[in-house]
Amino acid sequence: MSLKRIRLLIWKEFLQLRQDPFLAGILIAAPIVQLIVFGYVVAVDINHLNTAVVDLDHTSISRQLDSAFSASEYFTVTEHPSSEADIRALMDPGDIQLAIVIPAGTQAALDAGQSAPVGVIVDGSDSQVSSVAGSYSSQVIAQVNAALAAAAGTAVAGPGVDAQVRVLYNPTLAAINNMVPGLIAVISMISLMVVMSQAVVKERESGTLEQMFVTPIRAGEYIVGKIVPYVLMAIVQIAVVSSVGLGWFRVPFNGDFWVVAAAMGLFMLTSIGLGLLVSLMARTRQQAVQVVIFLMMPFMILSGFIFPVESMPGWLQPLSRAIPMTYALQVLRAVFAKGSGFADLSTQLIALSGFGAVIFTIAVAATRRRITE
Numbered sequence: 205m206s207l208k209r210i211r212l213l214i215w216k217e218f219l220q221l222r223q224d225p226f227l228a229g230i231l232i233a234a235p236i237v238q239l240i241v242f243g244y245v246v247a248v249d250i251n252h253l254n255t256a257v258v259d260l261d262h263t264s265i266s267r268q269l270d271s272a273f274s275a276s277e278y279f280t281v282t283e284h285p286s287s288e289a290d291i292r293a294l295m296d297p298g299d300i301q302l303a304i305v306i307p308a309g310t311q312a313a314l315d316a317g318q319s320a321p322v323g324v325i326v327d328g329s330d331s332q333v334s335s336v337a338g339s340y341s342s343q344v345i346a347q348v349n350a351a352l353a354a355a356a357g358t359a360v361a362g363p364g365v366d367a368q369v370r371v372l373y374n375p376t377l378a379a380i381n382n383m384v385p386g387l388i389a390v391i392s393m394i395s396l397m398v399v400m401s402q403a404v405v406k407e408r409e410s411g412t413l414e415q416m417f418v419t420p421i422r423a424g425e426y427i428v429g430k431i432v433p434y435v436l437m438a439i440v441q442i443a444v445v446s447s448v449g450l451g452w453f454r455v456p457f458n459g460d461f462w463v464v465a466a467a468m469g470l471f472m473l474t475s476i477g478l479g480l481l482v483s484l485m486a487r488t489r490q491q492a493v494q495v496v497i498f499l500m501m502p503f504m505i506l507s508g509f510i511f512p513v514e515s516m517p518g519w520l521q522p523l524s525r526a527i528p529m530t531y532a533l534q535v536l537r538a539v540f541a542k543g544s545g546f547a548d549l550s551t552q553l554i555a556l557s558g559f560g561a562v563i564f565t566i567a568v569a570a571t572r573r574r575i576t577e
Contacts, residue, residue, distance in 0.1 A: 205422065205424055205425055205428075206420075206425060209420070209421055209425050209429075210425050210428050210429050210432075212429075213421070213425065213426065213428075213429025213430070214429050214432050214433050216429070217429065217430065217433040217434075218433055250278075250333055250336060250337075250512045250514040250515040251277050251278045251514060251515065252277070252278070252279070252280045252514050252518070253278060253279050253280065253301045253302050253333065253337055253340075253514055254280055254282045254283075254299065254300045254301055254302070255273055255279040255280060255281050255282065255283075255300060255301070255302045255303070255304065256281070256282065256283035256284065256285055256291060256294055256300045256302070256303040256304070257269070257270045257273060257281055257283075257284055257303075257304045257306070258284070258285050258286075258287065258288055258290075258291065258303060258304065258305045258306065259284065259306050260287075260288075260305070260306055260307055260308045261306050261307065261308050261309065261310040261311055263310065263311035264311065265310055265311045265314060265320075265352075265365070266306040266310060266311070268348060268351075269304065269306055269322065269345070269348055269365065270304075270306075272344050272345075272347060272348050273304060273341075273344055276340070276344050278337075278340040278341075278344070279302065279340070279341075279344070282299070282300065283299070283300055285303075288303075288305050288323075291303045291305075291325055292372075295325075295327050295372065295542075296538070296542055296544050296548045297538070297544065297548045297549065297551070298327075298534055298538060300327070301326070301327045301330070301333050301334070301337060301514075302324070302325070302326055302327065302337050302341065303323075303324075303325040304322065304323070304324060304325075304341065305322065305323035305324075305325065306322055306323075307320075307321065307322070307323070310322065310365070314352070314364065314365070319364065319365075319366045320364070320365050320366065321366045321368050322345060322365050322366065322367055322368065323368055323370065324338060324341045324342075324345075324367050324368065324369040324370065325370050325371075325372060326338050326341075326369060326370070326371045326372065327372060327373060328371040328372055328373040328374030328375060328541065329372075329373045329374055329381075329382065329537050329538060329540075329541030329542050330382050330512065330537060331374055331378060331379045331381060331382040333512050333514065334371055334374065335379075338369040338371070341367060341369065342367045342369070345365050345366075345367040348364075348365055349364035349365055352364055352365075372542075373458075373541040373542050374541050380449075380453045380455060381455050381456065381540070381541060382537060382541070384445070384449035384453055384455045384540075385449075385455070385533070385536035385537045385539070385540040385541075386509045386533050386536065386537065387445055387449070388442055388445050388446060388449075388464075388468070388536055389468070389471060389509075389529055389532040389533055389536055390504060390509055390529070391441060391442075391445055392438050392441055392442055392445075392468065392471070392472065392475065393471070393474075393475045393500075393503070393529060393532075394500060395434075395437070395438055395441055396434060396435075396438050396472060396475035396476055396479055397475050397478055397479040397482070397496050397499070397500065398479070398493070398496055399434045399437070399479065400431075400434060400475070400476050400478075400479025400480050400482075400483060401479045401480075401482040401483045401486065401492040401493065401495065401496050402483060402489050402492055402493075403430050403479065403480060403483045404430075404480070404483040404484060404571065404574065405483045405484075405486050405487070405488065405489055405491075405492050406489055409488060409489065423571075423572045424572070427568055427571055427572065431476055434476075435472060435476070438472055438475075442468060455540065456540065456541070457539075457540050458539075458540065458541065458542065458543035459538070459539030459540060459542070459543040459544060459545070460539065460543075460545055460546075463535065463539050463544070463545060463546055463549065464535070464536060464539055466546075466553065467531075467532055467535040467536065467539075467549075467552070467553060467556060468532070468536075470553070470556040470557055470559075470560040471528060471529075471532040471556055471560070472560075473560030473561070473563070473564040474528045474556070474559045474560045474563050474564065476564060476567070477560070477563035477564035477565075477566065477567035477568070478499065478563060478567070479496070479567075480567035480568070480570070480571050481563075481566070481567045481570065482495045482496055482499075483571075484567075484570055484571060484574050502527075503527055503529050504529070506520070506523050506524050506527055506530075507524060507527045507529040507530040507533055508524060508530060508533055508534075509529065509533055513530070528555075528556060528559040528560075528563075531552040531553075531555045531556050531559075532552075532556060534549070534552050535549050535552045535553065535556070
């Protein structure tokens, strides 16, 4: 493999990009425009939030609260930690979105005619979820209070259970803090898939692909020279989006840069592979663009970028696990808001590694076979 030939191929791609000012303008302007437009999107209502109940009272009222949350369509009680200290370990990797803490002495306070505070801890890293989770939990607790009043034979509830909502990671519930990390993944995937989908079909249409291979250039050198320029462009785009998000929108970054770098590197392999496969399947550039649009719509909708996965029908939610963007979004949002590290996000990173390795390997092998035919 000749580094000189690869360098010349990379230079050729940049020259072709300079000769297409429309495409170059889109690559530079699109991230900023999309960031500003999508940055203010607010999601819809949700249900079936994974919930942990920490019962420190172990009385009939605590069991009644547990049952009330379990019976609600808004919550799915999946964990029963033994202490409040265990909540962060469940919330950091995204296993739960809400925790209910029932303090010791709750039953005794109610029996004494006093209000009994109950803690409601919400994961604020996804503002689309947390913005309504607190109000939903308050509604459930209000129903418990109404049931207590009815059991006591009074028309108006007296002192009862008092919901005290606390938001972790994003206390202001600013939607932009959730949207900007997601846009980093979405914009890089759109750009890479659109550009890479044109890679082979463009040269096949113009007839330059055949001319290329009457030269000493090998298939591996061609693939590397084709991919590297657009990987560099994607890195620049990620840097631009991150800078605008951190500087313009003041989105907090609480995590490790290397976790983001690892996740985006793996995710870019998937995007490049999908783009190459589209380029091999399409006969014209118009067809390639249409295929990319066809793929991107379900990716954006089912991954949780626009609508929370929890708001989708139960039969549709498993499809989100088959979409690489789902895991990229989870990593970026967790790193930005929670400061989650490699250990907390090991499941998502392993999934991205699997998607990247399989899709990229298949795409490169198929591209090598097609251009050597």
